[in-house]
Amino acid sequence: MSGRSLAILGAGGHARVVADCAEQAGWSGIVFFDGSDLPPPPGPWPLVGTPADLMARLAEFDGVIVGIGDNAERLDRHRRLSEAGARMVGLIHPRASVSPHAEVGEGSVVLAGACVGVGARLGQAVIVNTNATIEHDDDLADGVHVSSGAVLAGGVRVGERGWIGAGAVVRPGVVLGRDVRVGAGAAVVAPVADGLTVVGVPARRLDH
The missing domain is CATH 3.40.50.20 (Rossmann fold)
Known part of the structure; x- marks a missing residue:
């Protein structure tokens, strides 16, 4: 470049x-x-x-x-x-680890220390922040943000505009809907429907 x-x-x-x-x-x-x-x-x-x-x-x-x-x-x-x-264009920091068998969409950015595993797919305008982990076969739709230090185990799906807070962990195979917000440090062990905010360990719905 x-x-x-x-x-x-x-x-x-x-x-x-x-x-x-x-x-x-x-x-x-x-x-x-x-x-x-x-x-x-x-x-x-x-x-x-x-x-x-x-x-x-x-x-x-x-x-x-x-x-x-x-x-x-x-x-x-x-x-x-x-x-x-x-x-x-998409950007991958030279100190990120991205499998050659992963897909990074246009407008997405993978920052320093992040890991994107084999078979993972990042849509367009996705942020994988510092030291975040996107494991094998994860599917992140357009506009998702995975914050610093968050870990998505294998086979996780995140809908459009989903946000995963810093240090959160998502169990293998869990599906998160559109516009879902996961609080910092949460542990998500079950599916989350569109538009919900979940926090805590294990993660539970936050009622406004």
């Missing part, structure tokens, strides 16, 4: 993590586009425009990725950019 330019939509904390991963993976000319009123982010990567500016400049970049932590917004932005003809 040396010498290739990358545009990142977003300029917050996760965007900076994505930029750092991209730089270590050999990308250069890394810039941010963001529409917030916050001051420019610290670090060596400049904020050069708004999301509308990026849409007008897609042809200038060898790759584009969305660096937004919110699952729904990240997936929506990814899809809109893809439909507009952006060259959406």
Whole structure:
């Protein structure tokens, strides 16, 4: 990837993590586009425009990725950019371990220390955060985020926009529905239906 330019939509904390991963993976000319009123982010990567500016400049970049932590917004932005003809790319940190027999979708990022096992499938705009483990034959739908240190044992399925909190563990073969949220440190031993939040050991539904 040396010498290739990358545009990142977003300029917050996760965007900076994505930029750092991209730089270590050999990308250069890394810039941010963001529409917030916050001051420019610290670090060596400049904020050069708004999301509308990026849409007008897609042809200038060898790759584009969305660096937004919110699952729904990240997936929506990814899809809109893809439909507009952006060259959406995935990123794998050089210190991540990804099986050559795993699939990593466009717009997904696998960060340092993460492990993605044989037969695993990551959809589009997925985040596998630092030191997370995605075991053999796991299936992560579009927009999923597996937080730092979480472990998904073999054969787990996670629906669109699912979020697995830091340090959580999911038992082999468990199915998690769309928009499920798993609290940090939880142990999930049974299926979780769409839209539910579960916490604790063993994980139980959180009633609001």
